[in-house]
Amino acid sequence: MSGLGDLLRLDPAQGGLAADLAVDSGVPGFGQPWHAEAFGTTLALSQAGVVSWAEWFEIFTGEIRARPQRPGETSEAAYYRQWLVALEAILVKHSTLAPEEIADAVEHWRRSYLNTPHGGPVVFSREWGDLPESEDDGHDHHRHDGRQHRSHAGGSRPIAVSPATVVKD
Amino acid sequence: MSSDSHTDPPSAPALRIKAIQQLLTEKGLLPTGAVDTIVDAFEHRFGPRTGARIVARAWTNASYRKRLLADAPEAMGEFGHSEDPHIAMIERTPTIVLENTLKVHNVIVCTLCSCYPWHVLGLPPNWYKAAPYRSRVVIEPRAVLAEFGLHVPDDVEVRVWDSNNELRYFVLPLRPAGTEGWSEERLASIVTRDSMIGTALCKAA
Numbered sequence: 001m002s003g004l005g006d007l008l009r010l011d012p013a014q015g016g017l018a019a020d021l022a023v024d025s026g027v028p029g030f031g032q033p034w035h036a037e038a039f040g041t042t043l044a045l046s047q048a049g050v051v052s053w054a055e056w057f058e059i060f061t062g063e064i065r066a067r068p069q070r071p072g073e074t075s076e077a078a079y080y081r082q083w084l085v086a087l088e089a090i091l092v093k094h095s096t097l098a099p100e101e102i103a104d105a106v107e108h109w110r111r112s113y114l115n116t117p118h119g120g121p122v123v124f125s126r127e128w129g130d131l132p133e134s135e136d137d138g139h140d141h142h143r144h145d146g147r148q149h150r151s152h153a154g155g156s157r158p159i160a161v162s163p164a165t166v167v168k169d
Numbered sequence: 170m171s172s173d174s175h176t177d178p179p180s181a182p183a184l185r186i187k188a189i190q191q192l193l194t195e196k197g198l199l200p201t202g203a204v205d206t207i208v209d210a211f212e213h214r215f216g217p218r219t220g221a222r223i224v225a226r227a228w229t230n231a232s233y234r235k236r237l238l239a240d241a242p243e244a245m246g247e248f249g250h251s252e253d254p255h256i257a258m259i260e261r262t263p264t265i266v267l268e269n270t271l272k273v274h275n276v277i278v279c280t281l282c283s284c285y286p287w288h289v290l291g292l293p294p295n296w297y298k299a300a301p302y303r304s305r306v307v308i309e310p311r312a313v314l315a316e317f318g319l320h321v322p323d324d325v326e327v328r329v330w331d332s333n334n335e336l337r338y339f340v341l342p343l344r345p346a347g348t349e350g351w352s353e354e355r356l357a358s359i360v361t362r363d364s365m366i367g368t369a370l371c372k373a374a
Binding site for chain 1: 280308
């Protein structure tokens, strides 16, 4: 495909558009069950009025800019990594959830799995022993630079136009 | 490790979203069944077949086309809304329809993330969400379209539209020659997802 060399130079961490197009199956879906859960949870919280969609957009796009796709990471993996971090960030920002309680619930879920015989239904329980002292979970509570999407005030307009260079009637 | 006495925990992010859901449910903030309903709709209900039916009707029915261009959510709703409030809310997403003509070709993007007309196209392809497309289609739209195999003639203007959290765009592609007299159903069968993004044209198959 023409232009691939230029693309790779511009964007060494990824294969560029050509690589993204090469893996397009034509039927997009959720690559992992947890992708669907993270996506669905965010929409459900927005619909329930727990998070504002405008603020979600700001935090999610801030995360995309702050921590873009990494070498060796697929665009899909990067996207849902950014999505999950943003979801946690918006919930922590408004004290809907505390980082420590999330870390504890993660550990209780992990223990619930480990204490369920293989093949049995895994039920969340906090009864599988005390947790160690809560430590920093490594999630940095980064700030977002607050850059907004372009305003659409004054009507709907294209973001870019490549004019016709030849006029035919 | 593998043993009958335990179940291997899922990946770290999978555990994390389960923990978040658990806490939100305990606090009464996550309505029961809402996540499953929404995910199911994205896996089984929303998809480009809906958009294709809308395009085919706009091609065959001039008054529908006019309504679609004037008030897209209203005209798209003529195909019916889900009775489930979670789904109906998504189906009413504010949307503007951009009509391709012999002089203007429209293409959509979300430069900052992945805003997309889910209710009529389903989930976006990964390339739509990835940095190369998001950044380059604004800077060099004709070169990017050429990489999709779409060579827009020099006498056609290319307009790139940036979707956002408040407004989604949808491209009404040109009806291809050689489809005169076709039924709405047959026309819908040649309307592709990419033609409604603006990275492809419809062809009489």
